[in-house]
Amino acid sequence: MLSQKTRYAIRALQHLADHYAQGPVPLTDIAEKQNIPSKFLTVILSELSREGLVATQRGRDGGYWLALSPIDISYGDIVRLTRGSLALVPCASRFAHEQCKNCLPEEECRLHRVMLRVRDEMAGVLDSISLAEQFAV
Amino acid sequence: MLSQKTRYAIRALQHLADHYAQGPVPLTDIAEKQNIPSKFLTVILSELSREGLVATQRGRDGGYWLALSPIDISYGDIVRLTRGSLALVPCASRFAHEQCKNCLPEEECRLHRVMLRVRDEMAGVLDSISLAEQFAV
DNA sequence: ATATAATTCTATTATTTTAATAGACAATAG
């Protein structure tokens, strides 16, 4: 499952995509429209900003906006960024590969091989849909 | 991510598949060969037995074995059984559907639609591989 | 019958992760 935080992050980004190139969107707007606790959203957006996915401006008339065009942000990117990996097990991650705890040696582990397939399929879907797809899917 | 418990469950079942039709396999064997804490495996196997996926016999020479032929147990079945659902968000589950917390109405939620696609792809892979596939993938 | 080897059950504890909140600080527009 995606964590609540990841779900919030995705919906916040969708909201920003909907207002792309319309100037800074204040956090309060996002929180209200998307039904996200605003203090928590603060934490989430600050992280996304540190990661370079959103740009920000402080002060009056400030807010957040996408640092890239919606079409250049895929769901795969977002998930990798917010939870580290698309994979369902640590050893099946392409970019954040690590050994699973208490497992067999990787080359003997059948689960490993199954999960590599699953990860590839998931990547296929998630990397093919961007924030620009309003009615995607 | 799959939980550690789910990973243990899958590897335990794979072990049983490897010894299918060879009589009861004692828990201790599985725990040692698969590197799973034995008391924890106790809990896991009892659950799998209650779910009807493995059969058991107590007492001397007792142990666990698969209640079905390995070819009739898919990875999809196991994941659904141990974590309730294949889906990455509650609202995208086919059999355990529920509303995501703090979300928008489902028909407005774009994440919902994306995640339905992902679930279908995952199901495609996981339901097509069974415990009989030794070198699957 | 009895000893032994095994699972089962219920409860509890420990650990980790996730979610949420608080409050002081910094920047900007007007």
Next chain:
DNA sequence: CTATTGTCTATTAAAATAATAGAATTATAT
């Protein structure tokens, strides 16, 4: 200058996960 808005660091709360403990039960061989 002041109101508005994001930033940062820390803390707390809550939930999920992982692991353990120990008594009870069952089956088998002898």
